[in-house]
Amino acid sequence: MVKVHFRGSEIETPGKMTVRELMKSLGLNPQSVLAVVDGNLVSNETRLSDQGEIKLISVISGG
Amino acid sequence: MGVHRCRKCAAQSVIYMPQHRLALCAEHFLAWVEKSTLDFIAKHHMFEPLDRVLVAVSGGKDSLSLWRILLKSGFQADGLYIDLGIDAGGAYSKRSGEYVRKFWRTFAPESQLHVLDLASLYGKTVPEMAGRRAGGRKKLCSICGLVKRHEMNRVARELGYQVMVTGHNLDDEAAVLFGNTLRWDVEYLLRQAPVLPAEESGLAGKAKPLARFYERETAAYAIVSNIDYIEDECPFSKGATSLRHKEVLNSMENGSPGTKLQFYHSFLRARKKGIFPGYERPVLQACPKCAQATGIPGLCAFCRLTTDAEKSIGEEIL
């Protein structure tokens, strides 16, 4: 399982996919989120490691 | 799709930008953003190396990244933080101000940070100026925008800055353009530009050096630079039209990369060629109280707002 942090909540999801696939599976537009692993930005093509953790950051600001 | 390698050094990339078909590692991404910003500043004659620049900082990713880029590039850039007094149960303005101060201590200790607290200056926060019962979020945001514009102008002029810069990115600009185009609001369309030169009528020069970057890239710049910024939005931005426009544009972008870029750049080109010929800008006059340019006779909207504190002002003015 991969632990996903997004907007203050935590989601567990089966691993073995790319960051882009993860975003899509959560219904997120890859244009509007970035992924960070261990404090480092990772590209959407990165393959997640099972039992890893990832933080998704929304990049859209409004107002 | 395999992992993209950095185009410059073939190391593993941290970002791929489909609209440029460009993948870069952390180091080369920072260099690319910084160089592109300098090129954009020069191309639009935003300001010169010796100008004093005032950066309007909100605590968000865009404005803090902008300040960082300008300082790294050797500009004399100071910060201006306007405390709007927005709380809404989450101490939003207070927390934003803390991010700004943290940035200042970490990345800009040699620069000045001007902090302007509306409540102590004018006796009212932005939500209070908008009035408690009066008119909802839309009106609050237009009063907020009015106050920010006025105060940035005032500080820039009083303290002798040549230019005032904001962190608007391409998504911000494209969303505004989208809205203006849906309404065919010619006056706004003609005024939308990455740079507005100083006018005699009491307005400081204004520039948006990040207007060529997608929001994703300014956020990536902040993350890669280890800039701590406020991730959550102003509580009043929920449901804003501009956010919906951004979503629409992003879903188009997802299907065909480069859509936003092209939309904005084609507009700038058309604007330069003189779209809407024969249309004349309204004549501006100086406000008798604050001397800033205004399109209406008598006191400007800001002075009416702050002078006539008792009334629920927004109604007639905005």
Ligand code: SF4
């Ligand atoms: S969303 Fe918040 S910061 Fe932005 S204009 Fe509205 S009140 Fe002001």
Ligand SMILES: [Zn+2]
């Ligand atoms: Zn590289």
Ligand SMILES: [Zn+2]
């Ligand atoms: Zn005035």
